[in-house]
Amino acid sequence: MKDDAQLIDEACSGNSAAFGQLVTKYQDRLYNTLVHVVGSTDGAYDAVQDAFVQAYVKLDTFERASGFYTWLYRIAFNLAVSRRRRERPTVSVEQARELLGQEPLDRDPPPEARMEQQERACQVRAAMGRLSDEHRSILVLREIEGCAYEQIALVLDLPIGTIRSRLHRARLQLRDQLKEILQEDVK
Amino acid sequence: MSEDTREELISAYIDGEVSPEERAQVEAWLAESSHLRQLHDELLALRSAVQSLSEHKLERELAPAVLRRAEHSVLRRTMADDEAPRAALPGSIVSWWERGASWRRVMWPAIALAAALLILVFDAGRRGEQEVARAPEAPPAAGPADSSRARPAAEGAAPAERSGTMRELEKKVETLEMRRQERNFAAPAEQGAQPQLQAPSADMPKATDRYRARSSLPASVPPGPTEQASQVYQVPSGYLYGKQFENLLDQKKIKWVRLPEGQALGADAVADLPLAQQEAQRQKAAAMQNQATYYLFTTQKNVDDVLSAVPNNKKLPAVELYGAAQQQAPLTAKEGEPVKITIVAPEAPAEAAPAAAAPAPAEPPQR
Numbered sequence: 001m002k003d004d005a006q007l008i009d010e011a012c013s014g015n016s017a018a019f020g021q022l023v024t025k026y027q028d029r030l031y032n033t034l035v036h037v038v039g040s041t042d043g044a045y046d047a048v049q050d051a052f053v054q055a056y057v058k059l060d061t062f063e064r065a066s067g068f069y070t071w072l073y074r075i076a077f078n079l080a081v082s083r084r085r086r087e088r089p090t091v092s093v094e095q096a097r098e099l100l101g102q103e104p105l106d107r108d109p110p111p112e113a114r115m116e117q118q119e120r121a122c123q124v125r126a127a128m129g130r131l132s133d134e135h136r137s138i139l140v141l142r143e144i145e146g147c148a149y150e151q152i153a154l155v156l157d158l159p160i161g162t163i164r165s166r167l168h169r170a171r172l173q174l175r176d177q178l179k180e181i182l183q184e185d186v187k
Numbered sequence: 188m189s190e191d192t193r194e195e196l197i198s199a200y201i202d203g204e205v206s207p208e209e210r211a212q213v214e215a216w217l218a219e220s221s222h223l224r225q226l227h228d229e230l231l232a233l234r235s236a237v238q239s240l241s242e243h244k245l246e247r248e249l250a251p252a253v254l255r256r257a258e259h260s261v262l263r264r265t266m267a268d269d270e271a272p273r274a275a276l277p278g279s280i281v282s283w284w285e286r287g288a289s290w291r292r293v294m295w296p297a298i299a300l301a302a303a304l305l306i307l308v309f310d311a312g313r314r315g316e317q318e319v320a321r322a323p324e325a326p327p328a329a330g331p332a333d334s335s336r337a338r339p340a341a342e343g344a345a346p347a348e349r350s351g352t353m354r355e356l357e358k359k360v361e362t363l364e365m366r367r368q369e370r371n372f373a374a375p376a377e378q379g380a381q382p383q384l385q386a387p388s389a390d391m392p393k394a395t396d397r398y399r400a401r402s403s404l405p406a407s408v409p410p411g412p413t414e415q416a417s418q419v420y421q422v423p424s425g426y427l428y429g430k431q432f433e434n435l436l437d438q439k440k441i442k443w444v445r446l447p448e449g450q451a452l453g454a455d456a457v458a459d460l461p462l463a464q465q466e467a468q469r470q471k472a473a474a475m476q477n478q479a480t481y482y483l484f485t486t487q488k489n490v491d492d493v494l495s496a497v498p499n500n501k502k503l504p505a506v507e508l509y510g511a512a513q514q515q516a517p518l519t520a521k522e523g524e525p526v527k528i529t530i531v532a533p534e535a536p537a538e539a540a541p542a543a544a545a546p547a548p549a550e551p552p553q554r
Contacts, residue, residue, distance in 0.1 A: 014294070016258070020250035027250075032243045041243065048245075049253060056257035117239075124236050142202065143237040149204045168198035175233055 004068040012060055019059070023052050026069055029145075030076055036140045037080040039129050047083055051076035066154050073145070074155045081133055127177035135170035142167055194226055201230050262295060417480055417529040418490075419503040426497055427479055427532040439493055442484040444525075478531040490526045503531070 002010075002021070010018035027048060034044035055062075055072050062071055128136055141147045141155060149163045156163070193216060199205050200213040216223050426432040436443045483490055494500055 016254050020254055023250040023253050024248060028244045031245050035243045049249060049256070052249060052253040053257045053260060056253065057260050121240055124240060139237065143234055149202070164199050164204070165195055168195045171198055171230055171233055175229055178233070178236065
């Protein structure tokens with residue numbers, strides 16, 4: 001199995017199939033993240049495609065200071081934010097239900113628990129949708145992508161100190177929106 | 188230290204993004220303050236809630252669509268770069284000669300060159316095989332005698348302008364013909380034999396394979412728009428053999444490209460017909476083998492005006508030439524696409540007969 005650096009070298013030498021392997025490797029991860037950033041599956045799908053196309057066209061400018069996925073994600077993130085600003089979706093709980101993914105974490109809960117789980121997920125997603133773009137983006141990078149602060153700083157092109165403070169404010173905002181759910185969890 | 192700063196450190200603490208000193212400080216605070224302990228617990232619960240959101244996966248592979256779009260994007264960019272003055276490039280960009288290994292700038296000119304060579308070879312083969320009985324070409328009134336490449340309408344155009352126009356036309360034709368060859372292979376006629384339409388068989392080399400052997404096309408060619416069928420007109424012999432049709436186009440200042448023969452007739456389309464109709468179509472096609480197909484880079488109205496100037500011309504139903512399969516293809520070009528027409532003459536002119544026995548003048552070697 002070739003690593004990202006080998007695949008990038010081959011793609012830059014004219015082997016487009018090598019880039020195809022990179023697409024296959026990262027498409028699901030990128031898509032999952034962008035669904036949360038953009039707030040819609042269709043928008044995320046388009047943003048993922050656009051991101052990979054841009055990455056392919058600009059591949060010879062990739063300086064390898066960061067990992068390939070970080071660089072790709074930065075392209076995708078900018079596209080997703082632009083798309084969201086253009087579309088400005090308002091995610092109600094009903095709309096959030098439509099964004100439920102295919103694989104709930106708890107695969108075999110009893111029916112009542114499953115309904116509760118889904119309802120809770122809808123509320124969390126709706127609350128995320130009501131955050132500002134900056135707050136939602138940094139939460140997605142940290143909590144869903146699992147990025148370290150240094151990676152987030154590269155993607156967002158911000159100092160680490162700003163990452164720390166912005167992430168905390170984003171969490172406080174989300175906490176305020178989900179007070180009731182969180183109080184039950186804490187108990 | 189302010190309360191906000193403490194809370195911020197709590198947040199970084201749960202992420203593991205604190206120094207050892209900061210960690211010790213936070214743990215001391217958590218031991219002392221119930222408020223900060225509550226905040227700590229809420230932030231952990233918040234993380235759990237966000238991470239419990241369902242995972243989204245794509246149902247299909249994106250790679251083919253991505254590579255297709257990316258190749259088109261590179262092609263558009265390369266064509267745009269060719270027209271931009273070198274002086275406009277930022278100083279930090281190394282010239283493409285110095286890049287050397289920039290595969291994109293080598294690949295696309297190679298494809299254009301391969302396409303041009305292919306057109307020349309097909310045209311040379313057609314002349315050697317079919318046109319011995321044709322009357323000698325009328326001496327051209329003006330302009331070059333080569334009919335297998337686009338001729339700009341204005342003979343007096345500056346060379347740079349003409350080459351840019353020709354390159355643009357050739358690229359358009361190359362794209363159209365790439366798509367056509369993907370769908371509609373016609374076996375090359377054997378040397379000296381009447382061209383016979385054959386249903387393609389598995390061991391026949393495909394036109395696309397030959398084409399790809401001469402170029403570095405990607406493995407898959409994207410599907411294009413619904414292919415335009417050719418409008419078919421029967422014209423007097425002189426308009427086909429005497430180049431009168433091409434002269435008329437030049438007079439009307441219509442840019443044109445003539446396609447190599449053997450590709451206007453759809454062998455696949457004939458093969459799709461019931462067996463009882465296939466032989467009739469082959470005979471009819473053999474009788475109508477003397478034909479030429481053009482892409483005219485103009486509007487349908489201008490094409491109609493040109494044809495109205497051709498005496499005794501007769502429009503033929505497309506099904507007579509193509510068969511039922513092609514009857515479904517649109518007969519009119521989409522906006523921005525060239526108009527495709529085929530002119531046919533049922534038999535060679537009588538004055539061409541003596542020339543049939545004469546050796547072909549200065550033609551490339553026959554296949």
